[in-house]
Amino acid sequence: MRLEARPALVVKDVHKSYGTLKVLKGISLEAAKGDVVSIIGSSGSGKSTFLRCINFLEIPDQGSFHINGEDVEFRTGRDGKSHPSNPRQIERLRSGLGMVFQSFNLWPHMTILQNVIEAPVHVLKVERKAAIEKAEALLAKVGLYEKRESYPAFLSGGQQQRASIARALCVDPAVMLFDEPTSALDPELVGEVLKVIRSLAEEGRTMIMVTHEMKFARDVSTRVMFLHQGQVEEVGPPSQVFGAPTSARCKEFIAAGSH
Amino acid sequence: MDFSWIIPYRELLLNGALLTCMLLVISVVLGFAIAIFLAIAQVGNNPVLRVAAKSYCTFFRGTPLLIQLWLIYYGLGSYLPYIPGLKGSFLWPLMREGLFFAAVALTLNFAAYQGEILRGTLLAVPKGELEAALAVGMRPSMVLRRIWLPRAIRIGLPTFAGEVILQLKATPIVFSVTVMDLYGAAYKIRQDTLLVYEPLILVAAFYVALTFLITQVFQRLENAVPARR
Incomplete structure (x- = not known):
């Protein structure tokens, strides 16, 4: 029980600016094992940037990160901003975070199978045969076992995104990060991807998800975070954020999205 | 049309054809290897390497191959004997041959063009694919080796085919530094037999055939990863 309560991810006071534009103005997030946190907000609110700071695809200017039992070490660079001091640590942490992109990537x-075994074999140095076995099981789970020898160009958007979920899962990530996983999909393909993500939530995976799918966020999240202009405007269980938001901006956003 | 000379001159022709193929293969393979470094240096973060690679490509793309060849053959060639230790080394017999300087010039020239093309295709690889590689924990050198470079090379394949064909047709220039390539053989046959056209026609047919072969090889390479058009 004690172990369960230990957070998989603690991120505190994240700041990030591009030039004079302040994109993130001190965002914090804590996720316990099994939490599904949805980050919502209008475009430009900083939600994708925040997600990308968690696996350091964007280097935050400031903030403290405790991921997968490790504190990320920072040093102050010549530009006066803080940078992760150990690239090897960043690489190690990233391989424990499964990232799913809006544009699949x-x-x-x-081939699909090669995509899925790439990280286990070359980054984690898992034996090839074992990696293939696991990858095939994951591809079966996302409904793409028959497509394993195909190249990505021959798959639909929904299939590509499911493949990229399998790719992210194949490193046994402690936390899954989803960056608007359905925003680039044709409407009729959204359902098949959400179904896969829902099944992951149901098996108790820790997930952080930036999304515009409000109904889905309400259904699967344990917590919802509403960002506005780089700050957390509202955070709480979905029933509160969607049902009885205290922030006026959040109220407005929810109302605009519901019809 | 008189092609009766083919039999008596078969050895000269065959050796010439082999030399042409050898120069092509050597300059393409070595030139490509150098081009990879030139391209990476140009898109990399090190300003010294970037300027050096850029200058190299500008010089070799900005001067005629004939002048490069002569600069290397007459210029570099006449200084080599003064480099201590070189004259006694096992490389020396090789370095006295025009063939050596021809191979060097063709290689350096090909590397410059190829380096510039690869620079462009490296930049053409979608950033998201590289981010996906970083996101699974690859270190930058692995991203380059596993994703960035293979993708850049594939994007550039149709252009590379054209470059190799151009390179093939640049090879006869080596005859100007005494290398008896296929064109050199044809030249000698014309001198001996006083035939004007026939040797040239044979040589032209050979270049066409080789070009066809190169096209086929690259077609196969391109088909190795099926793409939907």
Whole structure:
């Protein structure tokens, strides 16, 4: 029980600016094992940037990160901003975080199976045979076992996104990060991807998800965070954020999205 | 049309054809290897390497191959004997041959063009694919080796085919530094037999055939990863 309560991810006071534009103005997030946190907000609110700071695809200017039992070490660079001091640590942490992108970002020169085993074999140095076995099981789970020898270009958007979920799962991530996983899909393909994400939530995976699918966020999240202009405007269980938001802006946003 | 000379001159022709193929293969393979470094240096963060690679490509793309060849053959060639230790080394017999300087010039020239093309295709790889590689924990060198470079090379394949064909047709220039390539053989046959056209026609047919072969090889490479058009 004690172990269960220990947070998989603690991120505190994240700041990020591009030039004079302040995108993140001190965002904090804590996720316990099994939490599903949805981040919502209008475009430009900083939700994708925040998600990308968690696996350091964007380097935050400031903030403290405790991920997967490790504190991320920072040093102050010549520009006066803080940078992660150990690239190897960042790489190690990233391989424990499964990222799913809006635009899938499968590697087009590899088959679906090769895409999925790439990280286990080359980053985690898992034995190839074991990696293939696991990858095939994951592909079966997302309904793409028959497509394992195909190249990404021959798959639909929904299939590509399911493949990229399998790719992210194949490193046994402690936390899954979803960056608007359905925003680039044709409407009729959204359902099949959400179904896969829902099944992951149901098996108790820790997930952080930036999304515009309000109904879905309400259904699967344990917590919802509403961002506005780089700050947390509202955070709480979905019943509160969607049902009885205290912030006026959040109320407005929910109302605009519900019809 | 008189092609009766083919039999008596078969050895000269065959050796010439082999030399042409050898120069092509050597300059393309070595030139490509150098081009990878030139391209990476140009898109990399190190300003010294970037300027060096850029200058190299500008110089070799900005001067005629003939002048490069002569600069290397007459210029570099005449200084080599003064480099201590070189004259006694096992490389020396090789370095006295025009063939050596021809291979060097063709390689350096090909590397410059190829380096510039690869620079462009490296930049053409979608950033998201590289982010996906970083996101699974790859270190930058692995991203380059596993994703960035293979993708850039595939994007550039149709252009590379054209470059190799151009390179094939640049090779006869080596005859100007005494290398008896296929064109050199044809030249000698014309001198001996006083035939004007026939040797040239044979040589032209050979270049066409080789071009066809190169096209086929690249077609196969391109088909290795099926793409939907």
